[in-house]
Amino acid sequence: xxxxxxxxxxxxxxxxxxxxxxxxxxxxxxxxxxxxxxxxxxxxxxxxxxxxxxxxxxxxxxxxxxxxxxxxxxxxxxxxxxxxxxxxxxxxxxxxxxxxxxxxxxxxxxxxxxxxxxxxxxxxxxxxxxxxxxxxxxxxxxxxxxxxxxxxxxxxxxxxxxxxxxxxxxxxxxxxxxxxxxxxxxxxxxxxxxxxxxxxxxxxxxxxxxxxxxxxxxxxxxxxxx
Numbered sequence: 499x500x501x502x503x504x505x506x507x508x509x510x511x512x513x514x515x516x517x518x519x520x521x522x523x524x525x526x527x528x529x530x531x532x533x534x535x536x537x538x539x540x541x542x543x544x545x546x547x548x549x550x551x552x553x554x555x556x557x558x559x560x561x562x563x564x565x566x567x568x569x570x571x572x573x574x575x576x577x578x579x580x581x582x583x584x585x586x587x588x589x590x591x592x593x594x595x596x597x598x599x600x601x602x603x604x605x606x607x608x609x610x611x612x613x614x615x616x617x618x619x620x621x622x623x624x625x626x627x628x629x630x631x632x633x634x635x636x637x638x639x640x641x642x643x644x645x646x647x648x649x650x651x652x653x654x655x656x657x658x659x660x661x662x663x664x665x666x667x668x669x670x671x672x673x674x675x676x677x678x679x680x681x682x683x684x685x686x687x688x689x690x691x692x693x694x695x696x697x698x699x700x701x702x703x704x705x706x707x708x709x710x711x712x713x714x715x716x717x718x719x720x721x722x723x724x
Contacts, residue, residue, distance in 0.1 A: 532549060
């Protein structure tokens, strides 16, 4: 995982405040060091959000005595900043703070981090993840729908001719295409969305003009007859 979201007010989180009160910036720094260790192992083949480094490796990397590392890590687990199950330490809530690529992987693989000993916190996180995934899927579907509606392909003269012949409306397809090509394929001030609908509008307008012309001719004949 390339990066994870870090709230700018993390220091005000109640659990982190307790960690800082007990261990100061040493504990605060170790917490985010461990988060980076977890994030560094997340990829398409590993979505467990498990800490692979043990206390010995963490101690060597941070230059903090191994016993103090173990003590601080136990305290973080007790606070609920991490989960522990059979010697495995995980940070499931990180799944809510992953980069877009990892979010995409989890949605694509329908994969959520799982631990056998489910604490209330981990169950809540999984529920939140599922809800987040549903929301993201809904947003993606809405974006796709909007994009498909917004996408407009200009018709060729041949396509317009075929549609006009199908409706037998007598509209000149070349005149139709030329007219909208000249005005940027707009209906009024708005971009055209459905050229067939515009053909039908022309068709209706043509019928109305023809009807009006015929009615005018009949009126003239009646006047002459008088």
